[in-house]
Amino acid sequence: MAIQKPKEILLVDDDQLFLKLIEQVFKKSGFKCIAAPSAEAAIILLQEGAKPDIILSDYLMLKMNGFEFRRYLMNDPAFKDIPFVFLTFFSDKDLVEKGLDLQAIDYVIKDTPINVIVSKVNNILFAVDKQRELSENEIKKAAKSLNIKSIPVKSPDIKAFSVDFWHQAYHDIPGGDFIDFIKVNDRYNFIVLGDIMGKKWMAWFFTFGFLSYVRSAVRFAAFNQEYSTARILQQVNDVICFDEVLKDILSSLSLLLIDSETGKVSYAGAGDLPLLQYSCETGELSSVSSSGLLLGLFEHGNYTEREIVLKPGDRLFIFTDGMIDFVDKTGKKSDYNQFSKTLKPFLEKENNFRYIAERLFAGDLNEQVDDRSIISIYKN
Numbered sequence: 001m002a003i004q005k006p007k008e009i010l011l012v013d014d015d016q017l018f019l020k021l022i023e024q025v026f027k028k029s030g031f032k033c034i035a036a037p038s039a040e041a042a043i044i045l046l047q048e049g050a051k052p053d054i055i056l057s058d059y060l061m062l063k064m065n066g067f068e069f070r071r072y073l074m075n076d077p078a079f080k081d082i083p084f085v086f087l088t089f090f091s092d093k094d095l096v097e098k099g100l101d102l103q104a105i106d107y108v109i110k111d112t113p114i115n116v117i118v119s120k121v122n123n124i125l126f127a128v129d130k131q132r133e134l135s136e137n138e139i140k141k142a143a144k145s146l147n148i149k150s151i152p153v154k155s156p157d158i159k160a161f162s163v164d165f166w167h168q169a170y171h172d173i174p175g176g177d178f179i180d181f182i183k184v185n186d187r188y189n190f191i192v193l194g195d196i197m198g199k200k201w202m203a204w205f206f207t208f209g210f211l212s213y214v215r216s217a218v219r220f221a222a223f224n225q226e227y228s229t230a231r232i233l234q235q236v237n238d239v240i241c242f243d244e245v246l247k248d249i250l251s252s253l254s255l256l257l258i259d260s261e262t263g264k265v266s267y268a269g270a271g272d273l274p275l276l277q278y279s280c281e282t283g284e285l286s287s288v289s290s291s292g293l294l295l296g297l298f299e300h301g302n303y304t305e306r307e308i309v310l311k312p313g314d315r316l317f318i319f320t321d322g323m324i325d326f327v328d329k330t331g332k333k334s335d336y337n338q339f340s341k342t343l344k345p346f347l348e349k350e351n352n353f354r355y356i357a358e359r360l361f362a363g364d365l366n367e368q369v370d371d372r373s374i375i376s377i378y379k380n
Contacts, residue, residue: 007054008032008034008050008052009055010050011033031118039063039064039068042057042069053083054083055073055085056085056121057069058088059087059088060089085124086108089111108120150174150208151373159186160379164378165376166372166373168372169371176194176207177320177322177373178193188257188259188260190256190257191257192214193254193272193318193319193320194210196250198249210236214253214255217232221235229266229268229303230292230303230305232268233292233303238299240296241296249296252271254269256318258377263309265377267305268303268306270292270295270303271294272292275288275289275308275318276316276319277310277316278315278317280315288316311379312379313378313379315379317375321370322372326368346359351380
């Protein structure tokens with residue numbers, strides 16, 4: 001059974017004595033506390049990476065008061081959905097209505113016994129979690145009934161190559177990562193790995209729009225026998241930039257074409273992470289990068305094409321940034337080089353992707369902060 005993480009609360013109050021008192025009580029009640037002596041200090045903490053489950057803020061503060069603080073958070077997509085509770089000595093009806101109009105979940109009077117305040121916050125968090133769970137279950141049921149997927153069920157069969165993949169959704173909720181394997185014929189196979197900017201269901205919703213454009217561009221290119229990954233990416237980007245729904249949504253994309261007849265792999269990337277290529281002959285792991293821009297960023301993506309030659313025993317890894325992102329005591333970090341160093345010792349044996357997935361990717365070496373997806377291409 002997974003150990004439940006303590007809830008994190010951001011306490012904001014310019015009354016230092018009260019702030020220390022309430023911080024101690026919440027800590028004794030099992031909360032992880034972040035204390036800020038002003039709204040301005042709280043904003044800095046949030047901008048530096050603090051991710052509270054709830055904010056409890058005083059109303060009457062110098063410079064920026066509680067209402068101004070709440071308005072600031074509502075105007076920032078990163079903070080507007082954090083549950084917010086006002087804390088004040090005043091019980092004026094107009095003030096209460098004004099605070100609730102700012103989508104604050106509740107209003108707590110300061111002379112309420114502190115243990116009651118803690119219980120009230122616990123009840124609010126329980127209600128928020130329950131509502132989120134109900135909403136997610138409804139979306140899961142809808143997705144299941146429609147039978148739509150952004151991650152394939154199985155790996156493709158490609159002559160002279162072994163292709164495997166591993167995917168883990170963030171908090172087990174489908175997100176912005178998408179994978180596709182498009183077979184043109186016995187000779188040509190396309191591999192697609194994308195990552196919509198955003199989290200969970202909101203990002204997941206847009207994966208199907210991007211996937212449909214990628215599939216259409218690949219089929220159109222195959223029909224005209226123009227197998228250029230760079231040109232296909234540019235065509236996808238052209239359409240997205242003029243799509244009223246998707247034009248403000250950004251996505252990275254790795255597009256590869258495997259030619260089973262020549263054994264060559266063509267690659268073009270749109271704002272993606274450099275691929276990792278392992279040489280069986282030298283035992284070295286090197287990066288293969290692309291200069292293309294994120295899909296939807298600008299009309300001219302400047303996509304370039306790389307040709308990768310894999311010899312028998314060589315491997316190629318394509319992955320999203322969830323594989324290199326992690327959280328430690330200092331906050332969220334990304335470390336591409338560390339991921340490469342961690343992966344390399346697993347590559348000395350023959351094709352053992354399942355072993356790697358079980359021992360490395362699925363392990364809890366670092367806390368997951370995003371969807372994780374990786375595709376392995378092995379030259380038989």
